[in-house]
Amino acid sequence: MSSKRSLADSVTESTESPSQHQPAKRTRLSGEQDLLDGLYKTIVTVYVGPHSDAFQIYKELLCHNSPFFKAALEGSFKEGDEQTVSLPEDDVKTFKIYLTWLNTTQLRYNFDDVEWWLCFAQLWVFADKIGSTSLKNKTIDAICATIKQNRDLAWASPHAVCYTFDNTSSDCLLRHLVVLHAYHNPVRNMSSVSNLEHYPVAFLSRLTSILFRNPQKWDSEGKFNNSVKLNFEATRYHIECSDTCCSETSNKKPEV
Secondary structure (H helix, E strand, O other): OOOOOOHHHHHOOOOOOHHHOOOOOOOOEEOHHHHHOOOOOOEEEEEEOOOOEEEEEEHHHHHHHOHHHHHHHHOOOHHHHHOEEEEOOOOHHHHHHHHHHHHHOOOOOOOOOOOHHHHHHHHHHHHHHHOOHHHHHHHHHHHHHHHHHOOOOOOOOHHHHHHHHHOOOOOOHHHHHHHHHHHHOOOOOHHHOOOHHHOOHHHHHHHHHHHHHOHHHEOOOOOEOOOOOOOOOHHHHOEOOOOOOOOOOEOOOOOO
16 A cells, blocks of 8 residues: 655655654744644644754644645645654745744844845745745845845845745746845946856846836946935735735736
């Protein structure tokens, strides 16, 4: 008799079996207050990252906020029988930020001047994976707030931009946002941006297109006009859909 397929098996073929998991390094318990209130009663285990770090979380909390976890833990997959979910390809730090948001609706993270965009991009991609529109919009809020509070923030690194373009669709507003930030960022001269050749071609193509469509933002010497007002309203990049919906309809792509 064949073993029951997992949710991951139904999405993509995987060469890793659950038995290959290493012992969990850490255990976290989320939603203590809700348990006291009698709302959440069933504890499940989520294994995250290549070392299978273990997090114990209330099933009701996970399922209420994510169609992905609901399908895994309440469906006919083996995760539902074992009450465990394995996320070997996901980042542990990102998952911790997710858990904090899950319990408090607030994003708490350590700001990194170098890889500031990567933190947000990983969280947005994870939110997209688990089907949480609310978390995606909350991440957009954090990105826009960070940009507004740090006018001279450097471009997202080539690694962060590559991650964004590798893990999103061509019409994703997250792509548009990282390009728009590069356009508005007061870099004195395009040639001063180091490692320009390491950025994705699609990113540079979009950026060049915006520059040619909006030459008034650059002076006759090719230098950026610092007097141009930044316009990063988070709601322009929100998804118009509740977490209970399977299909998502984005707002109209913002114009520069």
